[in-house]
Amino acid sequence: MVERGGLLRLVSFVLVAFLGAALVWGATGLPQRGDPLAPAAVHQSVAVYYIERSYEETRTPNMVTAVLVDYRGFDTFGEALVVVVAALSCLLILPRRQSGLREGRNKEDRPARGAQ
Amino acid sequence: MITDFFLGRYPFLFIALLLVIGVYGMMMKRNFLKKVIGMTIFQTAIYLFFIQGAKKTGASIPVYSVDLGSASDAYMNPLPHVLVLTAIVVGVAITGVAISLLLVIYRRFGTLDEARILEQMRESA
Amino acid sequence: MTSVYDSLFLHTVARAIVPIIQVFAFYIITHGHYSPGGGFQGGVMLAASIILLRISLGEESYGRFPRNAGIVLAGTGALCFAFLGFVPLFLGGSFMDYGLELFWLPSATAHYWGIFLAEVFIGLLVWGSLMAIYDALATGGEE
Numbered sequence: 001m002v003e004r005g006g007l008l009r010l011v012s013f014v015l016v017a018f019l020g021a022a023l024v025w026g027a028t029g030l031p032q033r034g035d036p037l038a039p040a041a042v043h044q045s046v047a048v049y050y051i052e053r054s055y056e057e058t059r060t061p062n063m064v065t066a067v068l069v070d071y072r073g074f075d076t077f078g079e080a081l082v083v084v085v086a087a088l089s090c091l092l093i094l095p096r097r098q099s100g101l102r103e104g105r106n107k108e109d110r111p112a113r114g115a116q
Numbered sequence: 117m118i119t120d121f122f123l124g125r126y127p128f129l130f131i132a133l134l135l136v137i138g139v140y141g142m143m144m145k146r147n148f149l150k151k152v153i154g155m156t157i158f159q160t161a162i163y164l165f166f167i168q169g170a171k172k173t174g175a176s177i178p179v180y181s182v183d184l185g186s187a188s189d190a191y192m193n194p195l196p197h198v199l200v201l202t203a204i205v206v207g208v209a210i211t212g213v214a215i216s217l218l219l220v221i222y223r224r225f226g227t228l229d230e231a232r233i234l235e236q237m238r239e240s241a
Numbered sequence: 242m243t244s245v246y247d248s249l250f251l252h253t254v255a256r257a258i259v260p261i262i263q264v265f266a267f268y269i270i271t272h273g274h275y276s277p278g279g280g281f282q283g284g285v286m287l288a289a290s291i292i293l294l295r296i297s298l299g300e301e302s303y304g305r306f307p308r309n310a311g312i313v314l315a316g317t318g319a320l321c322f323a324f325l326g327f328v329p330l331f332l333g334g335s336f337m338d339y340g341l342e343l344f345w346l347p348s349a350t351a352h353y354w355g356i357f358l359a360e361v362f363i364g365l366l367v368w369g370s371l372m373a374i375y376d377a378l379a380t381g382g383e384e
Contacts, residue, residue: 023132032124034173041172058352060274061180086209087370094381212374
């Protein structure tokens with residue numbers, strides 16, 4: 001669709017370039033890299049609690065693991081279920097080769113490629 | 117002013133470049149596998165953006181060490197790291213499902229080319 | 242799958258290096274408390290070790306790690322993780338609230354062991370899921 005028509009390709013290229021320019025313009029409003037006064041670094045609300053109280057409540061030095069599995073364990077449970085469901089859906093979509101059940105299938109029974 | 121912008125915010129320029137490459141791959145390539153690769157590049161740019169936003173100069177990684185104590189300004193923010201961990205794993209699962217869908221499309225149509233698939237769908241409709 | 246390389250060097254090195262990768266993956270899972278790591282990363286490394294075995298050995302690796310064992314591992318990991326969340330519920334607390342004040346166990350140690358067991362089960366789960374995805378992709382979609 002795209003690589004055939006010249007005008008459509010040009011319009012798509014202009015849109016992508018416009019997206020790049022908009023991102024660079026938006027990056028001027030972000031704080032500098034590693035700024036200790038940035039809102040993500042000043043630790044408002046709940047990050048203060050996690051940093052200060054995680055070692056004495058859970059005895060795990062790694063705060064990321066403590067937050068991921070203990071304080072936000074329910075979200076991790078849901079995400080692990082997402083991974084299992086993705087694996088299940090892969091198994092259900094793809095045809096499994098069942099040994100011994102396909103002895104009778106030969107090449108004439110299957111439809112030819114591309115034609116319907 | 118320009119040098120100040122580039123010195124302080126150069127990672128965001130690289131991340132914007134990766135984002136644009138990903139969107140270009142998703143929009144302007146005809147092969148479906150290349151679109152999936154563009155999606156993966158886009159996701160990687162988002163992970164890098166979150167991790168860059170969590171950096172703080174003069175702070176250590178969010179692992180408690182005895183000589184830094186429990187002060188909240190000696191450590192980086194752990195929450196974006198948690199977000200990105202989750203997002204990476206979900207991204208792997210999404211890529212697996214996308215490629216298995218591509219396998220089914222290849223079995224059905226015999227090609228992974230978008231124009232030929234649209235042709236075959238128009239012929240059979 | 243694809244053609245198996247018939248090289249003795251490759252077979253020998255792959256069979257020797259897969260246990261080393263697995264030991265390192267177990268190290269990453271169990272040291273998720275002390276250094277960056279944890280269940281997800283270790284699970285992916287475990288799956289990578291078995292995928293290396295599949296790529297280099299081909300048919301022989303299906304005897305060592307069965308074809309349908311992936312989704313069984315994933316389901317077992319998910320079930321164990323869910324039951325681990327129910328254990329505090331049966332003992333008087335809330336769901337996934339590992340910090341119970343049992344008689345001899347301080348609350349912080351209960352949190353510690355709860356996080357450790359959760360990481361191990363998440364490692365099993367991710368390992369099984371990625372092996373299931375790989376096995377489905379490798380043998381599906383062909384005549």
